[in-house]
Amino acid sequence: MSLHGTYDSENVFAKILRGQIPSVPVWEDDHVLVFMDAFPQSEGHTLVISKASTARNILEVEADTLATLTAAVQRTARAIDKALAPDGMVVTQFNGAPAGQTVFHLHFHIIPRWEAKTMAGHGQGMADPEQLKATAERIRAVLV
Structure with a gap:
């Protein structure tokens, strides 16, 4: 898919928001859902999505929604830092299929990194759901 198109209400995140597909939540409020990536690139890999916006990418998102999302990214990254003590962190967002x-x-995506650990490829290898739940609990326990 390109940068331009129509929102598909059958995408996996829309289904997660409707409860049709399970996820491992870290935290949520009225505007955002933060959950563990089922195909993590490293321990603690989380995803932050809007619960209301149907923006497909950063070009389409409403300014107030983007502000809410970035605040949620920062809050989550701070909790990941406290809970997992990574050496670094990748925060990324892709726009269009050619961009990944x-x-x-x-x-x-919030992806913790450690100097001695290799990061897995994007979307490769499904994680053990029990491990995801344990990591989510560690992150949730230090949320501010």
Whole structure:
């Protein structure tokens, strides 16, 4: 898919928001859902999405929604830092299939990095759900 198109209400994140597909939530409020990536690139890889916006990418998102999402990204990144003590962190957001976007619902990735650990490729290898739940609990326990 390109940068331009129509929102597909059957995308995996829309289904997660409707409760049709399970996820491992870290936290949520009225505006955002933060959950563990089922195909993590490293321990603690989380995704941040809007619960209301149907923006497919950063070009389409409303300014107030983008502000809310970035605040949620920062809050989550701070909790990941406290809970997991990574050496670094990648915060990324893809726009269009040629840029690596695979789910066309605007989302941000927060990927903890450690110097001695190799990061897995994007969307490779499904994680153990129990491990995701344990990591989510560690992050949730230090949210401010």
